[in-house]
Amino acid sequence: xxxxxxxxxxxxxxxxxxxxxxxxxxxxxxxxxxxxxxxxxxxxxxxxxxxxxxxxxxxxxxxxxxxxxxxxxxxxxxxxxxxxxxxxxxxxxxxxxxxxxxxx
Numbered sequence: 001x002x003x004x005x006x007x008x009x010x011x012x013x014x015x016x017x018x019x020x021x022x023x024x025x026x027x028x029x030x031x032x033x034x035x036x037x038x039x040x041x042x043x044x045x046x047x048x049x050x051x052x053x054x055x056x057x058x059x060x061x062x063x064x065x066x067x068x069x070x071x072x073x074x075x076x077x078x079x080x081x082x083x084x085x086x087x088x089x090x091x092x093x094x095x096x097x098x099x100x101x102x103x104x
Contacts, residue, residue, distance in 0.1 A: 006101075006102035006103050007050075007051040007100070007101065007102035007103070008048060008049070008050040008051055008102060008103050008104075009050055009051055009052040009053070009054070009097045009100040009102065009103070009104045010045045010048065010050040010052070010053045010054070010104070011054050011055075011056060011090060011093045011097065011104060012038070012041050012042065012045060012053065012054070012055045012056065012068070012075075013056050013086065013089045013090070014026075014028045014038050014041075014055050014056060014057055014061075014064050014068065015056050015057050015058035015061065015064075015080040015083055015089050015092075016028065016058070017058065017083070018030070026058075026061055026063065026064050028041075028064055028067075029063060029064060029067060036067055038055075038064065038067050038068060038071070039067070039071050042055070042068065042071045042072045042075070043071070045072070046072055051100065051102065052076065052096070052097060052100060053072055053074065053075045053076070054075065054076040054077070054078055054093045054096040054097060055068040055072070055075050055076070055077055055078070056077075056078045056079070056080050056089045056090075056092050056093050057077060057078070057079055057080070058079070058080055058083055059079055059080075059081055065077050076093075076096045078092045078093045078095065078096050079092065080092035
């Protein structure tokens with residue numbers, strides 16, 4: 001990062017159940033072009049050279065957490081215990097990024 005560019009933290013929201021997809025597989029684990037949707041997002045996030053990366057998962061989503069840790073081993077994991085929408089998912093990552101000074 002340059003002096004003009006503030007450090008970046010990325011929050012990846014991956015807690016969606018995918019109920020409208022009518023699948024037992026969480027939405028972010030569905031594959032597109034040979035890679036899970038989460039895999040595409042994490043690859044792009046890592047290429048942005050963020051100072052920190054946090055993936056928000058839903059409760060009982062061990063498969064999503066495992067995928068995130070496999071594809072982005074340095075990614076923090078936050079759990080959105082009550083899935084109350086996008087803003088609530090961002091709030092679930094608050095503790096993980098509270099020390100961050102820069103852009104999110």
